[in-house]
Amino acid sequence: MDEQKVLSIKGLLDDTPEEYLSHKEKYENSIRKSVLFYKTLHSTEDENMSVDEKTKLNFRNIVTSAIFKDNSPFMLHNSMFIPTIMGQGTDEQREYWMKRAKNMEIIGTYAQTELGHGTFIRGLETQATYDPDTEEFVLHSPVLSSYKWWPGGLAHTANYCIVMARLYIKGKSHGIHPFMVQIRDEETHMPLPGIKLGEIGAKLGFNTVNNGFLGFENHRISRDRMLMKNAQVLKDGTFVAGSNSKLTYGTMVYVRVLIVSNMANMLAKAVTIALRYSAIRRQSQPKPDEPEPQILDYVTQQHKLFIAIASSHAFYMNAMWLWEIYYSVSLQLASGKLDNLPELHALACCLKPLSTIDATAMIEKCRLACGGHGYMLSANLAQTYGLATAAYTYEGENTVLLLQAARSLVKAWVGHVKGRPLKGTMAYLAGDSTVKAWDGSIDGIIQSFKVVAIRKISSVVKILQDYEKSGLSPEDAWNKASVFLTAASEAHGRAVLLSVYKSEMDKRAAVLSPPLRKVLLQLVDLYVTYWALEKVGDMLLYASITDKDVDELQRRYIELLAAIRPNAVGLVDAFDFRDEILNSTLGAYDGRAYERLMEEAMKSPLNAEPVNQTFHKYLKPFMRGKL
Ligand SMILES: CCCCCCCC(=O)SCCNC(=O)CCNC(=O)[C@H](O)C(C)(C)COP(=O)(O)OP(=O)(O)OC[C@H]1O[C@@H](n2cnc3c(N)ncnc32)[C@H](O)[C@@H]1OP(=O)(O)O
Ligand SMILES: Cc1cc2nc3c(=O)[nH]c(=O)nc-3n(C[C@H](O)[C@H](O)[C@H](O)COP(=O)(O)OP(=O)(O)OC[C@H]3O[C@@H](n4cnc5c(N)ncnc54)[C@H](O)[C@@H]3O)c2cc1C
Structure with missing residues (x-):
């Protein structure tokens, strides 16, 4: 697919920024562009091309953000209407409706x-x-x-x-x-x-x-x-x-998986903008006779941004891994085997919330990291936040999904205690939950996260059982314990995110050049260290970490920021977003942020005339005391 060709089609990119249009005009403009975009994409996509569906989806999602600062009204057609026909229709229904839906004869x-x-x-x-x-x-x-x-x-x-x-x-x-x-x-x-x-x-x-x-x-x-x-x-x-009434909910599972990859993209976009801006923005003068440093040289700024780069990688690796599970469970379902559906559902119910919670918070942090200019709509960070935070709610509100995941975890734990085997991503629950000597290694920290999850899950099961013993109904006990239940799900989700990121990276490491491997593994290290510090309370409570270990972890974190700093711009450049896709005054490759801010300001309809009519109508009479 030739991205350049897609983007160069006249009329796909706005002359007047979307934010200056009325509600009605925004819709009309987005329909015009959606149609043009569909036609352009369709003409560049060869049906016989051996590009797998998720790569196609990813490409479309990324390119869409160049065309729409918001989103297309065709979004649901592609992301849910077609998948539901595919997942819920009989062969005959699929044949009939897919032909019409794929050609956009119907929307x-x-x-x-x-x-x-x-x-x-x-x-x-x-x-x-x-x-x-x-x-x-x-x-x-x-x-x-x-x-x-x-x-x-x-x-x-x-x-x-x-x-x-x-x-x-x-x-x-x-x-x-x-x-x-x-x-x-x-x-x-x-x-x-x-x-x-x-x-x-x-x-x-x-x-x-x-x-x-x-x-x-x-x-x-x-x-x-x-x-x-x-x-x-x-x-x-x-x-x-x-065979199972929950198969009707299949499209939701698919979209929850899709959302994890979407969050990797949105976060990559936001951090590219904020990081490039941090490389050209200079502020303050820590040393009297030296020039103002790039704000990226402030360690607090690195702390805000580098974790967003690492998180985007972590979500991407987890999303690719989850897609594989999704496809394999889908194949099993097609042959009537339902055994692995609950695990897929539980995983999606953990990773969709965690990826949207983190991405939303980190995108907002990227916006804040750009100071005043981050508040401009032309920076495209506020809109990216608006899109990410919607995913916190849609396709299953996050708390609700974490409670769904907790349902599986509690069931698995109760079964385990009764001697039933644990499988798949929950197998680790059967492992050792006793405190081991803290060695500070990446694998050791990931193991500690697993211990935290085991301890939180076993503890909440005990809480539930105690509430029930005290006379509460199972439902009331569940509600009363729900804060701890969501915490147990989060702990499980964190253990999965961390270990999958690490293991998927290890798998790829062998084919990478030594310098690239080094940098990408630094990101893994940063991610693991960051979360160990974020969850230091859990580490102190459930793992054998001491205050001296915490001290070391903090120093290691600061050293990692310093090690990543020289490659930080390269890392976001490697996300390879075209300027049109970033759609941002602050994030363009050439770093001309001030020029672009001024150019965009000049597009404000208020700048079309030197004196606004309200001066004669209201201000002047008001200032002369005649109103
Ligand atoms: C990029 C794309 C843009 C998309 C734009 C947004 C589009 C949308 O938002 S569309 C609307 C999406 N809506 C939602 O996601 C609604 C969220 N709610 C739900 O999914 C469910 O109601 C839910 C899961 C919370 C609870 O369902 P409920 O029927 O009450 O089930 P519940 O009684 O709790 O559980 C019954 C069993 O079904 C299982 N189950 C529930 N959902 C599923 C599922 N999807 N797959 C497999 N099993 C499931 C549970 O694990 C449970 O199993 P068990 O009894 O063995 O423990
Ligand atoms: C931008 C956007 C696009 C959307 N697009 C679509 C679409 O295309 N098609 C479609 O059908 N829907 C769509 N939705 C709807 C979306 O799927 C729902 O809003 C979402 O599933 C949350 O449900 P709700 O609004 O009923 O929230 P509620 O369930 O009312 O949530 C409100 C609060 O109650 C809490 N709560 C609710 N139940 C429980 C519980 N059992 N235990 C504990 N706490 C609970 C929640 O945690 C939350 O804090 C969209 C929503 C948004 C925001």
């Missing part, structure tokens, strides 16, 4: 969340009642809280969507299932009868994504519109359950 989205419920999927209220006489489902939104609310592209872009609704047959509920629903006429784009559609309004970010609401008034669709790969409704209304 779709994924409508699950409602005004009243997002987290609690079993609480969704949209009804799909089967009518065996006409062989149709009747879609209905019985109350305001049952209106779909949030789906990207739903408001004015999509003409189809997958609706997650509660299936009723002969008065009996059969749980939540996916339905392919046409919502707009293919010719006029008018909402179909019985369908109420609109946009949900301005948000912190995602303002070009066209998030919408959707309500149904006894809207009928034919039986074949239920995506029936897992569960089926026969013509006479017989319900055939799938």
